[in-house]
Each structure stands twice: as C-alpha cells, then as structure tokens.
Amino acid sequence: DAGITQSPRYKITETGRQVTLMCHQTWSHSYMFWYRQDLGHGLRLIYYSAAADITDKGEVPDGYVVSRSKTENFPLTLESATRSQTSVYFCASSGGTDTQYFGPGTRLTVL
C-alpha cells in the first residue's frame, strides 16, 4: 500500500535493551524525520535525513541512532533503552514541497 508505515505499532521493552523502530515510505520522498511526542512537549525532532546516507541530529538526539541506506527506509535505534525514552514515536517524510506526511506512530514503553 502507498504511504508511510511504521512497525511495530506497540512495543514494550526493558531498560538496557536495544530496540529498533522501523519506518517505510513508498513515495520516494527525499526527506525523512523521526519525532517523539510527549505530554507537555508536543513533537520534538530526534533525527532527520535529507537523502540516503545523509542524516543529521535534531533537537533531542541523545540515546538514538539512525541510518538510511535506502531512500524508502529510515530505522530508529535505541541502543540501550531508558525509561525516559518511553514515548510515542512518529516518522514523517517530505518530498521537498514543505509538507510532511506522518506515519501512524509507535507507542514504546520502557520498563
């Protein structure tokens, strides 16, 4: 199906474990973004990518790693999960027309 998808939709993990959140888009958009949404903070940018193999930090990158070997995929890895990383994570993409299109989100709980 066309669009932007995220997996898993829900994830429970334990402190110290590595977790990877997947994001896939079928539009061949150049730009992709990872945000986290927390009460009282709105959406905050974690990392973004302007193209395959080009990534850069956003507002809150600590504890996260990204890669983009293919245009359509932009995985986000929590190398050693902490409770403060419990959040809802949204992936978005943009074709350079300014508008970002968001995935359905992944609700991550770190115990």
Next chain:
Amino acid sequence: AQSVAQPEDQVNVAEGNPLTVKCTYSVSGNPYLFWYVQYPNRGLQFLLKYITGDNLVKGSYGFEAEFNKSQTSFHLKKPSALVSDSALYFCAVRGLYSGAGSYQLTFGKGTKLSVIP
C-alpha cells in the same frame, strides 16, 4: 531559533459555533506555517499551510487559517464546529534558510479542541 506558541492547552466550543485555535510564531525571515490535526491513537494529518500570497488560507474539512505578519500569528478557524472536529491540533513553523536542515519543522505543544454537542 524558531519557535511556536499555542497559548491554550484546551479549547471548548459548542457544536455549530465558530472555533478559533491560536498560534503565534517566531522565525527569521518569512515563515512557512502549517496546521496539523491528530485524532486519538493516530498520526498527524496535514490540514493547511501558508507559504506566500493570500493571508487567508483554506484547508481540509472546512478549516481555514489567517496569517497576520504584524502580530506573528496564524490562527486556525472554522465557521461552524462539528463534534467530529474534536482532536489535538498542532501549529508548526519552518523558516527560510538553506542547508539540509531546511525542512525541519518546529511544532507547538498542541491544543486540545473539544466540541460539545
């Protein structure tokens, strides 16, 4: 640095009445402004944007927004609210600057709109 303020955490309005969700921004140069809506357990959906041109922008689901440069505001409006409009609304801004980060959006904290039957 660019920033967005949504001064109201929650807005309550009766069904059929006009609604306004407020947004003010701070950015260098001319702004790109956006409104998104989020329904429970869903991702953000694009409503409308202002890039240039007419200060009154029309978007999806009957929403519109008015850009006011002197007041640095971009308030979201709808003439007649529906119960189905109840959701979380986010304002976002992007400044005009070059580089790979040009497409970064800065979001406000969101305003919860409740339309009362």
